[in-house]
Amino acid sequence: MTRLVHKELAGGIATITLDSPPNRNALSVRLLGDLAEHLEWALAEPKARVIVLTGAGPVFCSGADLKEQRTSDAPVTASFPEVLSLIWESPKPVVCRLNGTARAGGLGLVAACDFAIAPLTASFAFTEVRLGVVPAMISVPVLRRLQPRAAAEYFMTGEVFDAARAVEIGLLTRAVPPEELDETVAHYARMLVKGGPEALAITKRLVREVPAVPFEEGLRRMTELSAERFTSSEGQEGISAFMTKRPPRWVPEGS
The missing domain is CATH 3.90.226.10 (2-enoyl-CoA Hydratase; Chain A, domain 1)
Structure with a gap:
């Protein structure tokens, strides 16, 4: 068929x-x-x-x-x-x-x-x-x-x-x-495709969910998330790639 x-x-x-x-x-x-x-x-x-x-x-x-x-x-x-x-x-x-x-x-x-x-x-x-x-x-x-x-x-x-x-x-x-x-x-x-896979998935949720969260609660939760992402393996790879002027490992070859 x-x-x-x-x-x-x-x-x-x-x-x-x-x-x-x-x-x-x-x-x-x-x-x-x-x-x-x-x-x-x-x-x-x-x-x-x-x-x-x-x-x-x-x-x-x-x-x-x-x-x-x-x-x-x-x-x-x-x-x-x-x-x-x-x-x-x-x-x-x-x-x-x-x-x-x-x-x-x-x-x-x-x-x-x-x-x-x-x-x-x-x-x-x-x-x-x-x-x-x-x-x-x-x-x-x-x-x-x-x-x-x-x-x-x-x-x-x-x-x-x-x-x-x-x-x-x-x-x-x-x-x-x-x-x-x-x-x-x-x-x-x-x-x-240049964005980190985990970062893109989380950011997609942020766009939808954060506007409905009370302001002070939002700041508290996002401060925690920001610290978590900077120390994550994906975040560390992205920072390392930026500092050494190379594409992060997640970017498809030729992109």
Whole structure:
């Protein structure tokens, strides 16, 4: 049976590609199964330092496979929470390279990633309410990215918005001309592989958790963490590499 998701590893970067263009990379049972398997591979592979999630064809992901859903009594996206958790909780940075438009559930994938870069020609919409359903599962990562007013506007109207607006409201990191997409994604990936693996995983948690911690408690905890990291083996290697003007051992050769 043909795989609906493909993987590739080069230069410390694991690229995972949704490859079901005939149905616009819709979230079918098979695609979600393949995606979960490939994400688990990337997380377990020591040589994979950064994960890039992208799609084949003109659409990144159109959301749930509605044709498949019509013939199934159970939700076809029953395994979607597992996929979202694998991305969200990944200790390795995850960059979403949107090859094109995204709708509904596809925006859950976008929001779960740490970085999201799209061409300016891409468009987006939370179309669920127009089908009489709701953006339930994807609201968990999406509402952690979107401005509250924008979330209410687009969740409730289903209106299409462009990539520039997606950046403005926090859904995307960057929107660039199509011809600059690959180089922009590569730029982020090259920068990320230079960070210490442990330091990146901890910093990813800091970005999410520290704003909710009371100020004085935050200072106390972060002072302890700072001292711990400076004396860690990874921290000592990074300092030694800086002082001797060489790349740290964790940087893939040629990066």
